[in-house]
Amino acid sequence: MRASVTIMACAASMMSATPTAARDTDGWDKSGSIARDALVVTALALPAVKGDWKGDVQALASLGSAFLITTVFKETVKARRPDGSDQRSFPSGHTSASFAAAATLHNRYGWKIGLPAQALAAFVGISRVEAKRHHWGDVLAGAAIGEASGLLLTKKLNPNIRVVPWGDTRSGGVSVAMRF
Template identity: 65%
Template sequence: MLAAGSTTWLLKELVHERRPDDSDNRSFPSGHTSVSFAAATTLEKRYGWKAGLPALAVARFVGLARVEADKHYIHDVLAGAAIGGASGFLLTGRHDDRVRLVPWAAHKGGGFEVAWRF
């Protein structure tokens, strides 16, 4: 999601497209859509279609809502979906229950422990 958000921010700084409601010039691409699709694609790739399908439906709803709210054009949403989908797909691995990253905390510190079952 960080990669999708950063890419979206950079494009908004480079491309100054006016919003349909004329509120500002940061329409392209849709940030809400890019982050939503990044999260949904990450869930799908990491945990499979049972987690991904509902998340993708929500991401699609977010994109459509942004168009309906007159905050984005359809190409803004499509670009956001492509950025988010690509980020989630390229930067996420499948879930492996043999390896766990476990956080821990103590009085004067904390950290992470890696547990590997083989």
């Protein structure tokens, strides 16, 4: 519950910062970085505070895999940033880390923590475009990488509820199983 309140407070402070940040890209950049850091710290600290060491390992695996995949793409694709500063635009690392943290929190602890975390991760993606550091495609790719790593590498804390994505060459979906 406290983590949810912390995430919501961070989200509110980020949202209230946007009118000032809207005037300059540096404000958007700083706001997005602060929100990303808050999500990553929460994804790693909440399991530790709860004594959920498996959750900590899963969060670390999710964040690490998102970082690794993002880095490989950045070094391979060489897309120029909107501000022209370098060729490491695709995909957005801030966004992939934010969505990996949010998906991990959501998958492990449920929607009460996950929903505010997902909203804050979406803010990070928007901030990257507004800061002229990424294109929308970079942000969407980062979000997909983060969500996938968070959902695939994190297990629910409650083993009585299981959500499993599946797919084959013809279709895909999600199976939900509950044990009473």
